[in-house]
Amino acid sequence: MVKEGYRKERLDRGIKARCDSIFMLTSYREILYMLLPRVLPIAALIIIPLVLEVSGQVYWQKVFILACVISLLAMGWDYLASVGLVSLGQALFFGVGAYIAGALNHYLKWPIFLTIPVATLGGALICTLLLAPIIRMRGIYFGMVTLAFPLFFNRIIEATKLCGGTEGLPGLTQFPTIWVATYLIIGALLICLFAFRRIIDTDYGMVLRGIRDNDRAIMASGINIYWVKVQAIFICAAAGAFAGAFMSHHIGIVGMSVFALDMSIMPVAAVVLGGGGTFAGATLGTFILVPLSEFLRAYGTLRIAIYSLVMVVCVVGLPEGIFHYLQRKYHQFDRWVTVEAKE
Amino acid sequence: MELLIYGLVNSAILAVMAIGLSLTFGVSGIANFAYGGFYILGAYTCWGLFTQLGLPYLLSVILSMAALAALGFIFYWLVFLRVRGMEISEAIASFGVGIAILEFLRWWGFIGFYYNLPGFLKGSVEIGGVFVDCHRLIIIGVALALVIFLWLFSHYTKIGLAFRGVAQEERTALSLGINSDFTAALSVAFGSALGVLAAITILPTGTILIDKGYDALLFALAVGLVGGLESTLGVLLASLILGFAQTAVAVYGATHWMMVVTLGAIIIVLAVKPSGLFGKSKELEERV
Amino acid sequence: MKRDLLKVVNLTKSFGGVRAVDEVSFEVAEGEFLGLIGPNGSGKTTTVNLITGYVKSDKGKVFFKGKDITGKAPYAIANIGIARSFQMVRPLYQLPAFKNIVVALRSPRVMKEIRGGKYGELDDIAIDLLEDVGFERDSFVPYKLASALPHGYLKRMELARCMALRPDLYILDELFSGMSMSEVAATMFIIEKMKQGGKTVIMIEHRLRELFRVADRVLVLNFGRKIAEGTPKEISESNEVKKAYIGVEVELA
Numbered sequence: 001m002v003k004e005g006y007r008k009e010r011l012d013r014g015i016k017a018r019c020d021s022i023f024m025l026t027s028y029r030e031i032l033y034m035l036l037p038r039v040l041p042i043a044a045l046i047i048i049p050l051v052l053e054v055s056g057q058v059y060w061q062k063v064f065i066l067a068c069v070i071s072l073l074a075m076g077w078d079y080l081a082s083v084g085l086v087s088l089g090q091a092l093f094f095g096v097g098a099y100i101a102g103a104l105n106h107y108l109k110w111p112i113f114l115t116i117p118v119a120t121l122g123g124a125l126i127c128t129l130l131l132a133p134i135i136r137m138r139g140i141y142f143g144m145v146t147l148a149f150p151l152f153f154n155r156i157i158e159a160t161k162l163c164g165g166t167e168g169l170p171g172l173t174q175f176p177t178i179w180v181a182t183y184l185i186i187g188a189l190l191i192c193l194f195a196f197r198r199i200i201d202t203d204y205g206m207v208l209r210g211i212r213d214n215d216r217a218i219m220a221s222g223i224n225i226y227w228v229k230v231q232a233i234f235i236c237a238a239a240g241a242f243a244g245a246f247m248s249h250h251i252g253i254v255g256m257s258v259f260a261l262d263m264s265i266m267p268v269a270a271v272v273l274g275g276g277g278t279f280a281g282a283t284l285g286t287f288i289l290v291p292l293s294e295f296l297r298a299y300g301t302l303r304i305a306i307y308s309l310v311m312v313v314c315v316v317g318l319p320e321g322i323f324h325y326l327q328r329k330y331h332q333f334d335r336w337v338t339v340e341a342k343e
Numbered sequence: 344m345e346l347l348i349y350g351l352v353n354s355a356i357l358a359v360m361a362i363g364l365s366l367t368f369g370v371s372g373i374a375n376f377a378y379g380g381f382y383i384l385g386a387y388t389c390w391g392l393f394t395q396l397g398l399p400y401l402l403s404v405i406l407s408m409a410a411l412a413a414l415g416f417i418f419y420w421l422v423f424l425r426v427r428g429m430e431i432s433e434a435i436a437s438f439g440v441g442i443a444i445l446e447f448l449r450w451w452g453f454i455g456f457y458y459n460l461p462g463f464l465k466g467s468v469e470i471g472g473v474f475v476d477c478h479r480l481i482i483i484g485v486a487l488a489l490v491i492f493l494w495l496f497s498h499y500t501k502i503g504l505a506f507r508g509v510a511q512e513e514r515t516a517l518s519l520g521i522n523s524d525f526t527a528a529l530s531v532a533f534g535s536a537l538g539v540l541a542a543i544t545i546l547p548t549g550t551i552l553i554d555k556g557y558d559a560l561l562f563a564l565a566v567g568l569v570g571g572l573e574s575t576l577g578v579l580l581a582s583l584i585l586g587f588a589q590t591a592v593a594v595y596g597a598t599h600w601m602m603v604v605t606l607g608a609i610i611i612v613l614a615v616k617p618s619g620l621f622g623k624s625k626e627l628e629e630r631v
Numbered sequence: 632m633k634r635d636l637l638k639v640v641n642l643t644k645s646f647g648g649v650r651a652v653d654e655v656s657f658e659v660a661e662g663e664f665l666g667l668i669g670p671n672g673s674g675k676t677t678t679v680n681l682i683t684g685y686v687k688s689d690k691g692k693v694f695f696k697g698k699d700i701t702g703k704a705p706y707a708i709a710n711i712g713i714a715r716s717f718q719m720v721r722p723l724y725q726l727p728a729f730k731n732i733v734v735a736l737r738s739p740r741v742m743k744e745i746r747g748g749k750y751g752e753l754d755d756i757a758i759d760l761l762e763d764v765g766f767e768r769d770s771f772v773p774y775k776l777a778s779a780l781p782h783g784y785l786k787r788m789e790l791a792r793c794m795a796l797r798p799d800l801y802i803l804d805e806l807f808s809g810m811s812m813s814e815v816a817a818t819m820f821i822i823e824k825m826k827q828g829g830k831t832v833i834m835i836e837h838r839l840r841e842l843f844r845v846a847d848r849v850l851v852l853n854f855g856r857k858i859a860e861g862t863p864k865e866i867s868e869s870n871e872v873k874k875a876y877i878g879v880e881v882e883l884a
Contacts, residue, residue, distance in 0.1 A: 086431045088376070088438055133613045140374045141568075143434045145613065147376070148564045151557065152606040159599030203733055203753065210723045210734055216685075217723055217731070222709030222738030222796055261557075265442060268435055302450035305443040312439040315432045316425050 006336040016331045037330060041280075042190065049182045061178060063294050065250060068185040071286035072243040074267035074274075075192050076236035078282045081271070082200060083232040084212030085135070089146035091263035092130075093240025094247070095153060097123035099163055101245035102254030106169040116245045123241025128234045135229040147264070154259040168255025172248055181250050188246070189283070192239055196279045208232060262304065266290070269311035275321020284323050346587070346594050352479045354586025355486035356545050360559050361566035361578045362489055363537030369573035370506045371527035373423060375415075376437040378538055379560030380444030385411045385539025386551045387448065404543055408536045415535030419528035427524075441560065449553045478547055485544045486582075489537070493575060506530060565605050569612045570619050577621030584608065635694075636661045636800055636831050637713075642681050642691035651677040653855035654691070659800065659833060664826050666846035666863070667835045670875055674855040675835045676718055679802050683715045684708045695800070710740040714798035716789035718805040718835075724778035728766065728788055731777055732757035735795035744797070757795065764791045765817050783814040790821065801825070801832040807841065815841065843867065851875065 015033050024030035052061045073090040080087050101119035104110045110118070134145050158166055175181040199205045210218045211225050218225050248254035266289065267282075274285025289307060296303035314321070360382075367375045375381075385407050392403035422440065426432035497503035508516035509526045517523050538559070546555065562585075570581025585608055589601045612619060635658040644652045652674040659665050669675050680686040682693050684705040692701045700708055709715075722731050735741065736753045745752070761773040764787040777785065786806060793801055806822075807815050819841055825832060826845050836842040843849070843863035851859040851866060853875040859866060866872055 081431060086434055088434060130610070134617050137617050140430050140434050141617070143376075143430075143438075144374060144564050144568060144572075145609075147438070148561055148568065148609065149606075151561050152565075152602060152609075155602040156606060159602050161599070203730075203737060206723075206726060206730055207734055207737060209725070213725060214721050214723055216717070217721060217792075218734060219705040220683075220709060220715060220717065221735035221792060222706050222714075222740055223734065224704070224706045226704075261442065265439070269439070272435060300450050301446040305446040305450065308439040308443040308446065312422065312436050312443070315436045315439070316422055319432070 003336055005339055007339050008334050009337050010328075010332050010334055012332055041283075045186050045190070049179075049186070053178075061182070063291060065182060065185055067287050067290035068189050069243045069247050070263075070266050070270060070290055071189055071283045072185075072192055072239050073263065074270040074282035074286050075189075075196055075279045076239040077267045078271050078276055078279055079196055079200075079239075080232055080236045081276055082205070082212060083208045083229055084215075085229065085232065086140065086143045087146040087236070088143040088268065089148070089150045089264045090240055090267045091150035091259050091261070092146060092153070093123065093127050093237045094244040094263045095150055095258040096126055096237075097241025097244030098248040098254045098258040099169075099244075100126075100241070102169040102172055102248045103163055105172045105249070106164075112173050112175065112249055116242065116249065119245035120238050120242040123244065124234050124238035127237035127241070128230060131233050131237075132230055135226055135233070150259040150264060151261075154256055157256050157259070164255075166256060168253050169248075170253045172252045172254065174252045175249060181246075185246055185250075188242060193279050193283060200277075200279075265304070265308060265311070266293075269307050269314075271321075272311050272314045273322060275323035275325070278323055281321050281323030285321070288322070346590055348475055349594070350587040350590035351483055352475070352586075353590045354582045355483040357562055357566050357582035357586050358486045358579055359482065359489060359541040359544055361563040361570075361582060362493065362575070363534040363541060364560075364563040365567055365572055365575065365578045366493070366537060367530050367534030368567070369575070370509055370530035371523075373433060373527065373531060374437070374572075375531060375534055376434060376560065377418065377441035377444065378534070378563060379556035379558075380441035381411055381415065381535040382538040382542045382559040383448060383551065383553060383556035384414075384444055385535070386542040386546050389539070389543055390551060404540075407543070408539045411539045412532040412536040415532040416528050418535075419531040423527070423531065424524060427527075441556075445553050445556045476548075482544050482548075485540070489540075490575065490579060502526075502529065562605075565609055568609050568619055571621040572619065574619075574621035577619055580620060634661060635659065636663075636696060637682070637833075638694040639678075639682065640692045640694070642678065642693065643689050644677055644681055644686060645689055650855045652681060652688075655852070655855070655857050656691075657850055657857065657860070659831060662829045662831055664831075664845055664847045665833045666842045666849040667833055667852065668837070668839060668842065668849060668866075669852035673852040673875075675852055676804055677855075678852070679715060679804050679833075679835065682708075683713060683802065706738075709796060709798075710738060712740070712796075712799035713802060714793035714796040714800070715802040716786075716793050716804055716806060718808060720782070720785040720789055722777040722785055722788060724776070726777060727774050728777050728780060728784070729754060729757040729761055729773045731788060732760055732791055732795050735792045738796060741795065741797060757791075760791045760795055761788070763794070764788070764821055766791075783810045786810060787814075787818060787821075790818070799831060801830060801834075803832065803834045803836075805835050805837065807836060807838050819844075839867075 015030060018024060018027075019030050019034050024034065048064060049061065052064060073094060076093065077087055077090055097119045100123050101115040104115045104118060105112070130149065131142070131145065134141055157163060163169055175184070200208065207218060207223060207228060211228060215225050244258060247258070266286070270285035270289050271282045272285070273289060274283070275281030289310070293303045293307055296306060299306075318325075363382075364375060364378045367373055367378075388410055389403050389407035392398045392406055393400055396403075398406070418440065422436050423433060426436055497507050505516070505521045505526050506529075508519065508521055509523050509530075516526075541559070549555075566578055566581045566585060569585060570577030570579070585605055588604045588608060592600045592604050637659040639658065640656050642652055642655045643650070655674070655678060657665075667675050667678070677686060681688045681691075684700075684703050684707070687702060692699055694700065695708075695711055695713060698711075700711060703711075722728075723734070733753045736745070736756055745756070758768065758773045762768050766772040766784065766787070772780070772784065777788070780788070786809065790803070790806060793803070803822075806818065810818065815838065822832075822834075822845055834842060834846065843866075846863050849859075849861065849863050849866045850857060851869075851872050858875060859869050859872050861869070
């Protein structure tokens with residue numbers, strides 16, 4: 001939107017400026033201004049399952065858990081993207097974790113509290129080893145390989161009947177109650193959110209972002225960028241593998257669908273919609289996208305088409321994402337000011 | 344003998360699939376992940392023109408290629424141009440478009456044996472004691488023709504030379520008066536048209552399935568990763584390697600290990616030479 | 632005679648058909664200040680890139696402290712103790728200037744020495760280093776985003792980044808290019824201090840007057856080949872060097 005003779009000016013809200021000093025503690029309004037946007041979402045995360053339980057919405061309880069799972073994948077994606085690696089196959093991490101947990105539980109009868117940690121670390125290790133050779137490559141190679149891997153795993157399982165083939169591995173141990181499952185995944189989500197935010201803000205995170213922006217400067221500083229990238233992949237893969245292991249125990253079966261395209265696109269679309277680089281944006285995006293896709297479930301595969309398009313439109317038209325937009329509107333206001341006419 | 348012929352056919356199929364993707368990437372550095380979508384969309388367009396509108400087969404082939412080329416061109420101006428240079432966005436945008444096309448078609452209900460394309464020739468011939476459909480032989484012919492055509496095109500025509508110029512050094516090409524955006528758009532269009540040609544050549548061996556779009560993208564990527572994406576020679580060699588490896592496994596009775604072989608090949612190549620057999624090294628280099 | 636710190640043997644690199652660096656050999660003794668000059672395109676920067684691992688050589692070897700370091704990765708070479716500055720600065724623009732230095736302080740080489748520092752110690756060290764190269768602390772220059780700094784400051788930030796690595800050998804690639812006269816004078820002061828401190832430096836420069844003031848020995852490259860080597864005085868009197876700079880009336884100090 002352009003207005004002739006005016007230009008748009010963005011200014012911080014007065015309350016934001018006041019909140020910069022310790023004396024904000026003397027005003028409940030300013031305390032609320034600072035705390036609400038941070039505490040409210042967390043509170044919502046904790047309370048929503050209770051509300052759903054009371055109102056007896058079993059279906060939406062499942063959707064809520066799915067959203068948490070996807071948001072773990074989305075945050076992992078965001079973390080990788082902050083080193084400049086674009087993964088087009090989060091399903092790889094998810095699926096490897098799911099199958100490890102499933103196989104351990106199905107064949108060896110390991111209990112849940114063993115399978116999930118083993119699947120998380122083991123899955124992360126396997127994925128890191130698979131992807132390590134290509135981190136030297138520039139550009140989009142990483143995306144291509146990550147796109148191809150889950151599809152291949154899918155076909156291989158289908159063809160070789162490994163791990164139950166198309167049937168999957170049924171009859172896995174489930175969580176004792178839905179409460180354990182719900183709060184386990186909420187806990188994991190919050191831990192990831194806060195840990196990732198913290199990591200990115202430290203000097204180590206600065207190196208991560210530096211590699212994305214200018215790897216030459218980082219290397220000239222004597223830091224092994226490949227080793228840092230491997231670490232980033234490991235962390236992302238661990239989050240994804242945990243999500244996968246959790247999911248296979250949650251629904252009690254692990255099948256080929258864990259490598260499905262859904263699991264790859266959803267996280268990317270969520271980050272793109274929510275806004276990258278903040279992790280909170282990734283979570284926000286998932287909690288918009290997952291319920292939306294559930295509403296569209298009646299339309300079959302059209303929902304995949306729809307949220308792929310949402311993703312494309314966001315990438316092209318709204319590169320900053322919803323989260324950044326909201327954050328800006330919360331802290332700043334716009335106004336039109338006259339432009340002094342040029343002679 | 345069986346191995347030789349079917350290996351050759353299989354390699355030709357892979358080469359034809361990969362060449363469109365490879366061309367676009369080689370020229371403009373754009374990885375067009377919408378390739379699988381265009382591939383299937385082209386097949387359905389051709390099918391629609393041929394069976395629904397009753398156009399002659401050759402005409403519908405040409406028309407569908409032209410239509411998808413135009414679509415690729417528009418796609419570049421609408422989507423790629425706005426996110427050019429941001430690899431993350433390029434990948435996500437084209438990936439999204441490809442999936443949207445495929446899943447939309449699936450929802451629309453293009454499933455079933457009803458949807459198939461006729462082969463160019465019916466019947467089969469016997470070569471060395473093995474019966475082969477004529478059509479499969481034609482695939483080999485098309486693959487050969489495509490490679491030769493591409494080579495001639497890129498070395499002797501003006502657009503081809505512009506392609507090569509942009510592929511080698513975009514800024515220098517710009518300063519020589521080559522419109523790199525136009526060339527890149529053309530390369531996307533060209534790649535899409537080649538994708539359609541691939542679809543029309545390959546799909547008559549079965550019915551048109553949505554999943555074959557994903558397959559096309561997957562195998563094109565596999566070939567590209569093994570051979571080095573931007574190199575035509577690499578594509579050729581990689582399709583031979585993968586094609587024969589797959590067929591060998593299939594001939595010796597382990598059909599379901601075909602995928603494992605392909606994945607194994609990718610992993611081995613990535614571990615040994617990440618840029619692919621013939622890929623120009625895209626590793627770190629001083630960019631002053 | 633002090634022992635050689637860096638020894639380059641028959642280094643060769645071709646780009647396409649052009650031999651950018653052709654059989655170049657030289658050595659740098661400990662504590663020596665070596666100047667590297669030559670017309671544009673004579674292969675100076677490529678030589679540096681070959682030594683520091685940014686470009687893979689076709690032929691030849693590089694020895695540092697007697698060990699073969701040919702073909703090692705750039706970060707490995709930085710950790711061994713060769714720090715280089717870039718002619719074209721490309722810092723981490725989104726970060727404050729001192730954070731650019733902190734990245735270098737986080738390299739294994741430096742971390743070994745200052746392990747167990749207190750919280751925020753790296754930041755303090757970085758700001759001190761920036762102050763050494765003339766970033767006025769009083770006017771908060773070290774805290775400004777790198778994208779907000781003028782080119783001359785970024786060049787000196789490169790120098791500070793090299794210092795942060797505490798290297799045994801500095802390679803400064805056209806540090807003065809793009810600096811104003813007063814900035815050159817200020818930077819010259821730092822360089823002279825480095826020389827007094829006994830640092831080993833290879834300096835590529837087009838400003839011969841400044842270079843000849845500090846260099847112990849000068850190496851001249853042309854078309855990728857070493858055409859002359861000697862003290863600044865010998866070089867400034869050499870006919871061959873003058874020929875290489877044909878058309879440019881160089882006033883050699």
